[in-house]
Amino acid sequence: MRRIIEPFRIKVVEPIRFTEPEEREAVLRAAGFNLFKVPSESVIIDLLTDSGTGAMSAQQWAGVMRGDESYAGSPSFERFEAAVKDITGFRHVIPTHQGRAAERILASTLVKAGDVVPNNTHFDTTRANIEAVGATALDLPCDESRDLFAPGDFKGNIHLEALDRTLHKFQGHVPFAMITVTNNGGGGQPVSMANIREASAICRRHGVPFYLDACRFAENAFFIRTREPGYRETPLLEIAREMFSYADGCTMSAKKDGLVNIGGFLCSNDDALTRQEEELLILTEGFPTYGGLAGRDLEAIAIGLYEALDLPYQEYRASSTSYLGENIVAAGIPVVQPPGGHAIYVDAGSMLPHIPASLYPGQALVIELYREGGIRTVEIGSVMFGKRDTETGAELPARFELVRLAIPRRVYTKSQIDYVVDVFRDLSARRDGIRGVRIVEQPQRLRHFSARFEPV
Ligand SMILES: *Cc1c(COP(=O)(O)O)cnc(C)c1O
Numbered sequence: 001m002r003r004i005i006e007p008f009r010i011k012v013v014e015p016i017r018f019t020e021p022e023e024r025e026a027v028l029r030a031a032g033f034n035l036f037k038v039p040s041e042s043v044i045i046d047l048l049t050d051s052g053t054g055a056m057s058a059q060q061w062a063g064v065m066r067g068d069e070s071y072a073g074s075p076s077f078e079r080f081e082a083a084v085k086d087i088t089g090f091r092h093v094i095p096t097h098q099g100r101a102a103e104r105i106l107a108s109t110l111v112k113a114g115d116v117v118p119n120n121t122h123f124d125t126t127r128a129n130i131e132a133v134g135a136t137a138l139d140l141p142c143d144e145s146r147d148l149f150a151p152g153d154f155k156g157n158i159h160l161e162a163l164d165r166t167l168h169k170f171q172g173h174v175p176f177a178m179i180t181v182t183n184n185g186g187g188g189q190p191v192s193m194a195n196i197r198e199a200s201a202i203c204r205r206h207g208v209p210f211y212l213d214a215c216r217f218a219e220n221a222f223f224i225r226t227r228e229p230g231y232r233e234t235p236l237l238e239i240a241r242e243m244f245s246y247a248d249g250c251t252m253s254a255k256k257d258g259l260v261n262i263g264g265f266l267c268s269n270d271d272a273l274t275r276q277e278e279e280l281l282i283l284t285e286g287f288p289t290y291g292g293l294a295g296r297d298l299e300a301i302a303i304g305l306y307e308a309l310d311l312p313y314q315e316y317r318a319s320s321t322s323y324l325g326e327n328i329v330a331a332g333i334p335v336v337q338p339p340g341g342h343a344i345y346v347d348a349g350s351m352l353p354h355i356p357a358s359l360y361p362g363q364a365l366v367i368e369l370y371r372e373g374g375i376r377t378v379e380i381g382s383v384m385f386g387k388r389d390t391e392t393g394a395e396l397p398a399r400f401e402l403v404r405l406a407i408p409r410r411v412y413t414k415s416q417i418d419y420v421v422d423v424f425r426d427l428s429a430r431r432d433g434i435r436g437v438r439i440v441e442q443p444q445r446l447r448h449f450s451a452r453f454e455p456v
Contacts, residue, residue, distance in 0.1 A: 006410075018374070032453060035370060047407065051406075052261045054255075059307070063303045089244050092271070095293050096281070098263065118158075118177045120186060124446060140163055142155065154192040188343045193242060211247055215255075217252075236309040248270065257305070257308040265301075334351055342406055347401070348402060352434055360437050363381075367437065373419070373423030377405050379402070380402040381398050
């Protein structure tokens with residue numbers, strides 16, 4: 001089979017500044033060994049996130065120029081609204097400055113203290129927004145997701161029986177249930193159409209609204225097309241429409257499959273709820289025809305949502321992500337299987353078995369990747385998801401100690417990805433000498449953004 005090449009050529013370039021090991025050591029110390037505090041000019045390959053880091057197309061930049069910045073009645077809003085409605089089919093669309101603003105508005109209007117919100121796996125900001133109003137964010141991943149290395153087409157699925165049980169048990173206290181596509185917190189694994197359809201039916205039986213966290217809806221649609229029987233010939237747009245047809249609403253970070261650098265939205269079919277949400281929107285985000293965004297941002301989203309559903313683009317994206325995964329595995333590094341849509345997840349727990357969860361093997365690997373090659377990644381393990389037992393004060397580790405290599409959309413070339421593989425090969429050779437870290441300073445919530453660490 002011929003190799004799949006990037007389905008674009010480069011029109012604008014950004015220089016990368018190369019750093020030496022001594023400089024990186026100083027940068028790490030100054031940042032308290034937290035890569036969120038490292039200046040991007042000191043990063044060679046930035047795989048911290050695929051959020052808002054994509055390259056926009058010539059068409060999107062043309063849309064930016066066309067943006068109409070009128071406070072009310074902007075045609076840019078109309079084009080944005082038409083695109084979102086065309087793809088999702090929802091009756092109401094509220095623009096927000098990013099995904100978490102949509103989550104916060106949804107949590108503040110629908111969720112009360114004592115409520116329970118199930119999800120396949122809550123993303124960190126989704127969890128934080130639900131917990132911020134005093135509710136419980138419950139993860140119900142499918143059984144297949146428990147074995148990190150087992151193959152599986154749809155390891156992002158929600159556990160349907162557990163969902164049904166949860167809705168029984170907490171009857172009257174579940175304001176909505178959610179499925180995150182693809183499952184970011186669960187290895188970037190896709191969710192099948194059958195699972196979405198069945199979860200929706202369960203929610204309907206219990207009279208509970210069903211939402212999609214739609215950040216990577218287009219990548220999920222591509223996985224459905226390639227892996228689920230019956231969709232081999234279906235256009236991605238049609239698959240996306242069917243996914244959304246089972247939901248009562250969605251939250252969206254357009255910084256992912258909107259292929260833009262900022263933006264998001266909140267959708268619903270509920271008229272009364274939307275009115276409440278718009279009141280809150282005006283309070284914190286802006287008027288309902290711009291919601292914290294500029295007209296030019298709305299134009300770029302309207303175009304980007306369709307570009308994300310372009311088949312050659314998704315073929316290239318999936319194959320380049322799995323190329324990185326396969327080559328890291330060839331270097332002897334354990335990687336969550338199969339490769340996720342937007343990222344490769346390295347299992348730092350089994351790569352560094354001599355570091356206990358209490359000394360954060362994931363964070364240790366993140367630090368070494370930067371030290372060795374100026375590569376920035378993020379820990380998805382006990383730093384991000386560890387919980388403190390409220391009674392004993394002891395820390396409960398996360399289920400897995402992962403490091404995520406998120407791939408920005410349309411940004412890095414194959415030779416840059418090959419460099420990342422080279423760095424992994426060098427690290428693999430000296431893995432036994434890698435040491436753990438201790439947290440020396442941390443905030444109450446979302447500690448991974450600002451905690452300071454110290455090598456032990
Ligand atoms: C990024 C993300 C969010 C939050 O979106 P922001 O635009 O970063 O606020 C929510 N859910 C998932 C699954 C995400 O990946």
